Amino acid sequence: MFTGLSAFPLTPLPHDALDERAFVGLIERLAASDVDSITALGSTGSYAYLSTAERARVATLAVDYAGGTPVFVGVGALRTSDVLANVRSAEAAGAHGILLAPVSYQPLTGDDVFELFRSVTESTELPVIVYDNPATTHFTFTADLTARIAELPGIASIKIPGVPVDPDEARARVQSIRDRIPPHVTIGVAGDGFAAAGLAAGCDIWYSVLGGALPDPALRITRAALAGRIDAALAESDRLAPLWGLYAEFGGSLRVVAALAEHLGLVPERSLPLPIQGLTVEQRARVASVADELELEAALGH
């Protein structure tokens, strides 16, 4: 279940409130696509900004409208008791797995993070994805800690933030993780621009921001890479390079994909939670221009 393409939908929050209709629309489009799973309430889904009650509602909507597609739900929070409350609501919603990041305000120690994962895996039968994303959590996993956590019963996958650009280094990096984790634990790449390289280097799954809004181009990369057609995967990723360029230029994927989804009419304007204002008018024009150049409107397809 933790292989292929996992699509991370936005959680549209215009006027500081969940737009249920728009969120359901995103889920229905993903359910009608060929994605292997949907991860609601990832970083792309603004999980860290939502109340426990809002998160329970989003989890329920995601599962209810996903058809047969497995749904994973992000449960991370600053306080362990809030994490456990989110685990309960993911279970109640019928999620197939949970995604857990060591969100921090005070810097966390390795033991803090290990005990967090232990508490969660002891409290649920749901499989757990370890979410390693130092750009947002400001916590850096050591290789030792990743290996220790991967041994916990219930750990299903590890989401790594990217791979080195050099293919040999990328393969060595993925293998170095693989060598230290149980064989049933999959490795997933995040960072859309690294996805083709990550899958080519041996990752099993792409945890994809782009796939949450536009599954088709993300599926082309994923299917090609996992079938061993590495050149085709890299070519499709290269074709999308102007989009990855905007991610780098405009401070990450979230603001760019939110602006793209707003431009394509998938979500309402100003869909991100304040204080995140999203892109400026000029930046949005650049996103629209790249969307035209890459014919992303056609990717809306079905």
Next chain:
Amino acid sequence: MFTGLSAFPLTPLPHDALDERAFVGLIERLAASDVDSITALGSTGSYAYLSTAERARVATLAVDYAGGTPVFVGVGALRTSDVLANVRSAEAAGAHGILLAPVSYQPLTGDDVFELFRSVTESTELPVIVYDNPATTHFTFTADLTARIAELPGIASIKIPGVPVDPDEARARVQSIRDRIPPHVTIGVAGDGFAAAGLAAGCDIWYSVLGGALPDPALRITRAALAGRIDAALAESDRLAPLWGLYAEFGGSLRVVAALAEHLGLVPERSLPLPIQGLTVEQRARVASVADELELEAALGH
């Protein structure tokens, strides 16, 4: 009001629940001391981990038991609407000011942060302390942004994370901020080990972690420095160097001061919110040993 010593009490959370009796005890001790103000729900008060309802309760208790001592309340949160809810509860509690940090999950832009401060200053008559603490917020203020925010009506003080070790550089750094902010806006130093140097370099106020647990040694530093007896202030700070050393060695002030307060019986054991486990048994023994060496139990005084 934003000068002298502002003491930052812990918010004791044993077994994941606010210990009201212990918190009131901390506030009453500060009220009986000579501190110039109390800042509840700073980083030391674990504000980021508490619910909106818990924060309202802590703010009320702090004001109710502070006697005549002015109380400032930390209102920072990831989402602007939660910040504004915390502002409302600080007002309702009768706070004399609020402390606002640009807490982040997704990295924030300068414009995001400016608009956050604008929204808050427009929504309240309470004076606002700008909380610049990149170690926890992961947001770095530029000099330009600090100056822009300081011009907003209602901004009363800027809490800077520390000063350079070299006295001339420290003075130049404080002066460079002073040159760009309105004269009524005070500058406060955080980072207890930098406090004497910061006050000597021209800061008006010390936002003090140690002062929240042990006001007397913090007052000795503050009163000496602000009376121009810089050597005496630096000597008292040097005397406490073993404590500052533990801050550096054990990952910051919070875990050390929590362990110290637990050791001295000011708060119950395991007072920090999980996943923060606090210091190990061996580390706690080191804290106890430094407390003995520095005769900190005697500092409990009144």
